[in-house]
Each structure stands twice: as C-alpha cells, then as structure tokens.
Amino acid sequence: MANEIMDRNNLMKNFFNNDGWMNNFPSIFEDNLMEDSSLKTDIKESDKDYEVHVDMPAFDKKNIDINYQNDVLTVSGRRDSFNDHNDENGDMIMSERSSGRFMRQYHLPAADVKNIKATYDNGVLKVVLPKLEKETPSQHHIDID
Known part of the structure; x- marks a missing residue:
C-alpha cells in the first residue's frame, strides 16, 4: 500500500520534472505542486485501520475540511494571512x-465511512479510517454436478 501511495505522489512531480516537453513551460506548474505537498503526511496501515497524520500548522479547525468518497480521503483547508506580514517599519x-x-x-x-474519526491538536490533523471487515464465511455448501 505504501508504495502505491508514494508512486501516485511522485507521478505528477516526475511528469513535470522530466527531460521532456514540460521543461519549456514556466515553473508555475512546479510551484503549484509544491504547494500541495506542503501538507506533510504520515500514513500507517494495520489490519484494522489506516491512520493519517497531516501537519497543518496555524490552521483554524473550522477552516479544515475532510471528505472520504470513492476510496479517496481528501483533506483541504484554508490558512488566513499572517498579520505580521504587514510590517510598517520595514x-x-x-x-x-x-x-x-x-x-x-x-x-x-x-474504509468504514460511518466510523471515520478525526482530531486536530497542536497543528496536526489525525484521521483514523477503520477498514471494512471482510466477511469470511465459516461454512460453504458445495453442489454436486
């Protein structure tokens, strides 16, 4: 699973950084990709669940949105401007x-959609996604042809 996630994250980066035709375009494409990867993430997988930790420093909890649809967890948010950027004295x-x-x-x-839990503490978003239990029948009837 980890290799699959890493491959997806590197797919776009490699596409834009290869020696092909994209080298002639401005670096705005790379800047946008770096912006998306600025939410540093750790993902653990066990037999029971996935545990996702996303660094989101200086985010207000009310500006974070989490969605799970079609096997994809989407974490988005908005971080407001910092007041100290406007330095009057230079x-x-x-x-x-x-x-x-x-x-x-x-x-x-x-993932078991009904039991996904999320917490946000000290700038780290933690999302726990329990896996759906696979039904394993204890008995299977076999017909005779």
Whole structure:
C-alpha cells in the first residue's frame, strides 16, 4: 500500500520534472505542486485501520475540511494571512510562511465511512479510517454436478 501511495505522489512531480516537453513551460506548474505537498503526511496501515497524520500548522479547525468518497480521503483547508506580514517599519527581512488554500488526496480503499474519526491538536490533523471487515464465511455448501 505504501508504495502505491508514494508512486501516485511522485507521478505528477516526475511528469513535470522530466527531460521532456514540460521543461519549456514556466515553473508555475512546479510551484503549484509544491504547494500541495506542503501538507506533510504520515500514513500507517494495520489490519484494522489506516491512520493519517497531516501537519497543518496555524490552521483554524473550522477552516479544515475532510471528505472520504470513492476510496479517496481528501483533506483541504484554508490558512488566513499572517498579520505580521504587514510590517510598517520595514523590519521584516524574511518571510517564508504561506497562506491560502491547500489540499491533499490519499487513496485508502475500503474504509468504514460511518466510523471515520478525526482530531486536530497542536497543528496536526489525525484521521483514523477503520477498514471494512471482510466477511469470511465459516461454512460453504458445495453442489454436486
């Protein structure tokens, strides 16, 4: 599972960074991809569930949206502008923090939609997606031809 997720994340990055025709386009494509990957994520998988941890520092909980549809978990949010960017005295010599809309998607199949839980604490979003239990019949009748 981890390799599949990593392959999907690298697909677009490799597409835009290869030696092909995309090298002639401006770097705005790469900038947009970097913006999406700014939500650093850890994903654990066990027999019972998926556990997703997404770094979302300085997000207000009310500006975070989580959706699960067609085996895809979508995490999106909006981080408002930082007030200290407007420095009246010109004292700011560097500013790296960004604001705006962010989104990441993760392919996590067969989650139990009714039991997905999410928490947000100290800038980290934690989403636990229990897996659907596979029904394993204890008995199977075999017809004779």
